Amino acid sequence: MADVVLKNVQKSFGKAKVIHGVDLDIRDGEFVVFVGPSGCGKSTLLRLIAGLEDITAGDLFIGGERVNDLAPAKRGIAMVFQSYALYPHMNVYDNMAFGLELAKSSKAEIDAKVREAARLLQIEALLDCKPRQLSGGQRQRVAIGRAIVRDPKVFLFDEPLSNLDAALRVQTRIEIAKLHTDTRATMIYVTHDQVEAMTLADRIVVLNAGHIEQVGTPLELYHRPANLFVAGFIGSPQMNLIPCQVAGVGPSEVLVSLPGGGSLSVPVQPDGVQAGDSVTLGIRPDHLRISPEGALSGRVELVEELGENHLLYVDAGQGRRLTVREPGDARHEAGSTVSLDLAREFCHLFRGTGEALPPLKGHTSPASPSPDLTSSAA
Amino acid sequence: MAGAVAQGDVFVRVAARRRRSSLTRSRIRSAWLFIAPSLIILALIAGWPLARTIWFSFTDANLNNLSDYEFIGFENYLANYDGEWLGLLTDPDWWQSVWNTVWFTLVSVSIETVLGIIVALILNATFPGRGLMRAIILIPWAIPTIVSAKMWNWMLHDQFGVINDMLLRAGLIAAPMTWTANADTALWAAVAVDVWKHTSFMALLILAALQMLPQDIYEAAKVDGVSPTRVFFRITLPLIKPALLVAVIFRSLDALRVFDLIYVLTSNSRDTASMSIYARQQLVDFQEVGLGSAASTLIFLIIALIVVITLAAGRVRLGEDPR
Amino acid sequence: MKVLSRIGFWLLVIAIGLFALFPLYYAIISSFRSGSALFTTAYLPERFDPTNYIAVFDRQPFGQNILNSIIVAGTVVAISLGLGMTAAYAFGRIAFRGRALLLMTILAVSMFPQVAVLSGMFELIRSLGLYNTLPGLILANLMLTLPFTIWVLTTFMRELPKEIEEAAFVDGATPWIVVRRVFLPLMAPAAVTTGLLAFIVSWNEFLFALTFTLTNERRTVPPAIALMTGSTAYELPWGTIMAASVIVTVPIIVLVLVFQRKIVAGLTAGAVKG
Structure with a gap:
């Protein structure tokens, strides 16, 4: 050993x-x-x-x-x-x-x-x-x-x-x-x-x-x-990555403007980002939910049925495709328009250089990793 | 930041000096150990004799006493005595042998290539007895050249030969021919034996190339309704061209050094002698080691030149990474 | 149309087969005819007259010639394979400086015209006191077989997966153990092929055998057959020559037929992949 x-x-x-x-x-x-x-x-x-x-x-x-x-x-x-x-x-x-x-x-x-x-x-x-x-x-x-x-x-x-x-x-x-x-x-x-x-x-x-x-x-x-890179590599289907701009910065949140007009407050440490910066919003397909008044909307391009769940590929405008995973059988057909809600506590924000903004201190993310295993990027 | 980079640089340099792990070191050491015996033997039996041959070509050495000779420069090749040009390059017999060899090579390799392609195409088709057929065409290749020459000599015999008999019966000739003794037909006879013996080599190399071709392109061509001849000239031939070239080069090099076939088959006259026969005749029969070595050296240079040109042109990839 | 092309195809197959086989067939039937029977042409075997076969061994030391050929070819094959196997491992498996150049040189040697080394080789063999001896012929024939053995074995060696060798290194094997315990058994089929090709090359070799031997007892088969003479200087003993030809050809043909696939693999490995 x-x-x-x-x-x-x-x-x-x-x-x-x-x-x-x-x-x-x-x-x-x-x-x-x-x-x-x-x-x-x-x-x-x-x-x-x-x-x-x-x-x-x-x-x-x-x-x-x-x-x-x-x-x-x-x-x-x-x-x-x-x-x-x-x-x-x-x-x-x-x-x-x-x-x-x-x-x-x-x-x-x-x-x-x-x-x-x-x-x-x-x-x-x-x-x-x-x-x-x-x-x-x-x-x-x-x-x-x-x-x-x-x-x-x-x-x-x-x-x-x-x-x-x-x-x-x-x-x-x-x-x-x-x-x-x-x-x-x-x-x-x-x-x-x-x-x-x-x-x-x-x-x-x-x-x-x-x-x-x-x-x-x-x-x-x-x-x-x-x-x-890690965000895109780990997880299947891939995390949705949406380029957007910082609209405002609070002490424990970053407000981003979404394509299509809406905006979203993401609970992360701003760590130096300022209004007007380009950032990338990341959210996994499981954390997008179809709801009547979502922050994003788009047209369903394709539905993939997998039995236990199904995948919707949604065209959110400007050729941007979002993947949504919902449990059970699909209730929407290709061609229909849906609006999507983002679970803000599951959102990630990445700087223009690709690094993730750090999560809030004391904020228990769903993972709650033990502190001694904190990652170190080379 | 800059300091860190510089430090890293030093680190790399220090590390580079001791970077070979013991595995790589011991493998490279054993590589040289493993090839050393072969290299030494090849240097002794190929490198040294070649060097001596080239050296002898600049001397007046005689076979009777190989240790007593004088350096005479290029006189074996070309010399001028009282306005008269002498030496190998002025010897009509040498030029006859060069021409004989080149003619023999061109004609026999051309015929072998065409026949080889035909035989390979046949063997590439599936038919009952294909394995047997492949074995049969290997038989001429396996028979020692001397034996082939003797067999054909007998078949081509002017009085009792079976070939004259067949041609007479078929009415193609009026009287028996002296095939191997007649300068006009002797080289054709040599070509016939060479074709008989070496077409299978050509065919097998081409067959190997044919069998490596992807089957689906033929299916695609069939679906598209392309005629078989078009398929051959537009698809097959371009694809097997590299292998075909290699086979042609191998055979040409072999044919250029032809010795035993012509030596045994024809009546050893200067009209049919090949370059190798000429060189050996000077060397052994006339004991003129200097002149014979000069001829040998020229043959070597001719063949070396062809090899170098082909290797450069064909960019035959050698010694590439074994992985 | 379809039937016609089928017939044409089979006619072609038969023609090629006849062309390939007829000379050997004719040599065999001629070898069983003697005396005046030989001076009429016959296409079918009539009777089996062994006179020629007795005469081959009677009039010259043909048994000795065959033995010489076997000794020379056998030794040449053994040495070529022994040296070629380790060299092929080095060339095929180890990246060392100068490898490509050395391999190229060895390939060049295998393309040497024999006559180019003839006078130098003559001097070498004479100065070693090997003129008119079998060791002299063995030495000379190595020039023909060793480079090509190394070359063919190297191409075979390259085809073996490198992971097997790496697994052996992880298991603690030295390069020598890798060659002996892992590659030698794996290369056995390739060695058979290459050895067979080397044997045929040496068995058929004529120029060196003709030049470096003097007496009938030291000759190998090819010069022995080429220099066979009859009772008179003017008429060659065709029946005896055909009998001798059949005797030395049949074993080679049996070998070729038995190892047909391996020989084809060896020929193509030496050429196509070069």
């Missing part, structure tokens, strides 16, 4: 810089998920931690030891790859035993560890099979088993579920969560799937273009995105 500390870690491939000075503290036993759009550097960051790529600059500590110059096998890590990366010519048993054998463990010890891992993952019956005889889900279990037997201080997962079909993905996700509860090992998990991120993580690291946008618990990111 160990913590993982990154200090100003940078990575360049030739002239192209792909990781721009990442600082991150991952605590012992924590489950941290790296998310971000493709090409954001999340996999590269994981490979830097694994030692599969060289760190261009900065320091990496695992369990207090600086490991920049250590080979992967000496770092006390184990890695599960997206493509499973099982040795095709070895059977399941040998796949799991290979690392221990190279570490010169005794036969008895190897056998005990492999069988224990196989029991844990319920693949005891498959020990004599070659990888090609296994299904995708079974292969991924073997890959996880290969990681377990190494008894690593840190588990690294590189999009381990993306080659599995939907049902299997949910099942394996639950098993990985269980593995974490059972072993209490530090785990770092890379994914582009925010459902995986939200469900598995103790903390999520949102990466974009080689730097960290925000670090925080899943709910913290959902309820208090630090900036426009």
